[in-house]
Amino acid sequence: MNSEYPEFTVRPIGFVRSARDEPIDDGWDGIETRIELDAKELEPDAVFGLSEFLHIEVVFLFDRADPAKACRSARRSRGREDWPLTGILAQRAKDRPNRLSVTMCRLLKAEKNILYVQGLDAIDGTPVLDIKPVMRGFLPRGEIREPKWAQELMAGYWE
Amino acid sequence: MNSEYPEFTVRPIGFVRSARDEPIDDGWDGIETRIELDAKELEPDAVFGLSEFLHIEVVFLFDRADPAKACRSARRSRGREDWPLTGILAQRAKDRPNRLSVTMCRLLKAEKNILYVQGLDAIDGTPVLDIKPVMRGFLPRGEIREPKWAQELMAGYWE
Numbered sequence: 001m002n003s004e005y006p007e008f009t010v011r012p013i014g015f016v017r018s019a020r021d022e023p024i025d026d027g028w029d030g031i032e033t034r035i036e037l038d039a040k041e042l043e044p045d046a047v048f049g050l051s052e053f054l055h056i057e058v059v060f061l062f063d064r065a066d067p068a069k070a071c072r073s074a075r076r077s078r079g080r081e082d083w084p085l086t087g088i089l090a091q092r093a094k095d096r097p098n099r100l101s102v103t104m105c106r107l108l109k110a111e112k113n114i115l116y117v118q119g120l121d122a123i124d125g126t127p128v129l130d131i132k133p134v135m136r137g138f139l140p141r142g143e144i145r146e147p148k149w150a151q152e153l154m155a156g157y158w159e
Numbered sequence: 160m161n162s163e164y165p166e167f168t169v170r171p172i173g174f175v176r177s178a179r180d181e182p183i184d185d186g187w188d189g190i191e192t193r194i195e196l197d198a199k200e201l202e203p204d205a206v207f208g209l210s211e212f213l214h215i216e217v218v219f220l221f222d223r224a225d226p227a228k229a230c231r232s233a234r235r236s237r238g239r240e241d242w243p244l245t246g247i248l249a250q251r252a253k254d255r256p257n258r259l260s261v262t263m264c265r266l267l268k269a270e271k272n273i274l275y276v277q278g279l280d281a282i283d284g285t286p287v288l289d290i291k292p293v294m295r296g297f298l299p300r301g302e303i304r305e306p307k308w309a310q311e312l313m314a315g316y317w318e
Contacts, residue, residue: 006286008220009166010257041256043232048246054304056248059218059259061167073202087207089215089290092297097200098169100218100289102261104299119300127165130259131248136303137313138251140263141278144295145213154296 012127013041014113016060021124023064023094025078028121029158033105035120035128037113044112047131051110055134058120060101061127062094071095083149104134119158171286172200173272175219180283182223182253184237187280188317192264194279194287196272203271206290210269214293217279219260220286221253230254242308263293278317 014037035058037047050056071088088096105119115131122128173196194217196206209215230247247255264278274290281287 007168007170008222008286009168010259011166013256041231042248045233046231046246046248048233048249049243049306050246050249052304052306053249053309054302055299057261059257059261063167072200072205074204074207084208087205087209089201089205090207090209090212090292092291092294096289097172098218098288100169102216102218102291104297106299106301127167129257130255132251132261133249133305133309134299134303135251135305135309135313137309137316138263139298139303140214140265140293141317142265143213144293144298145211146292146294147208147211150212150292150294150296154294157296158300 010129011041012038012129013131014038014128016120016122016124016126016128018122018124023123026156027159029119033117033120033122035115035117035131037115039113047110047115050133051107053133054106055104056107056115056117057102057104057132057134058122058128059130060122061129062099062101063127064123065094065099067099069095070097070099072097077149077153083152169288170200171197171288172290173197173287175279175281175283175285175287177281177283182282185315186318188278192276192279192281194274194276194290196274198272206269206271206274209292210266212266212292214263215266215274215276216261216263216291216293217281217287218289219281220288221258221260222286223282224253224258226258228254229256229258231256236308236312
């Protein structure tokens with residue numbers, strides 16, 4: 001690391017275990033998923049009190065995305081010609097710089113080092129970098145506005 | 160990197176420029192903040208279409224937190240004796256493994272490589288690792304539940 005081009009290292013705190021092992025666009029809510037936390041990274045009481053929350057936010061790495069193919073400009077989501085050309089930072093696609101993803105999902109059950117979740121759009125083996133509670137105070141304040149393509153994109157995403 | 164203890168490298172796509180340069184707990188909404196994107200990491204059209212969204216999600220690094228002091232078990236938020244002992248994954252505190260933060264904030268204006276935002280709880284010089292649009296479809300589905308201490312914690316956070 002030097003000051004002009006700093007780099008930082010992150011290490012998984014756990015891994016996703018899922019019945020889905022290929023990146024499919026839609027239908028994520030029906031997939032059974034658990035997060036196995038790494039006992040070398042975290043003590044069992046690192047999740048103490050987490051089940052007071054109904055939702056958690058999972059930061060994970062799209063580790064199967066090829067960093068060399070990361071889009072650093074604009075593209076069409078899912079290659080759809082009927083959707084507008086959009087900058088990669090205006091999308092949540094996997095082919096992005098740093099390959100980070102953030103998803104809020106439902107926490108079904110928290111055991112010492114296993115979290116059972118619903119609605120996590122991460123495939124089997126995905127490295128998990130962080131888990132946070134979803135607090136009402138951290139949700140966006142005020143009206144949400146989004147373009148039409150974003151609504152169309154999400155139409156079948158969970159169900 | 161080896162397969163048993165994988166590590167990943169992330170590189171800032173930009174930096175926070177803010178009037179606030181010390182980590183203060185409360186009052187974040189009044190702070191003027193901009194994100195300067197790094198032209199070496201992103202083309203100008205990487206933000207194309209972003210201003211169709213009112214909110215963005217910013218993934219950043221608590222780079223001033225000492226990694227050696229990261230909590231890997233449980234602690235009390237802000238050291239408050241009247242709040243319960245809580246696992247670090249049930250908190251959003253900075254002293255956590257990987258030092259990652261995720262905040263949804265209001266996008267006021269997007270220029271080619273400068274984003275003007277409101278409600279970003281990151282101090283001056285903070286490395287930004289990713290920016291995503293806030294889509295309604297990615298907000299938590301169903302009721303939000305949280306413990307009382309989380310509401311008390313957030314009481315003065317933004318205002």
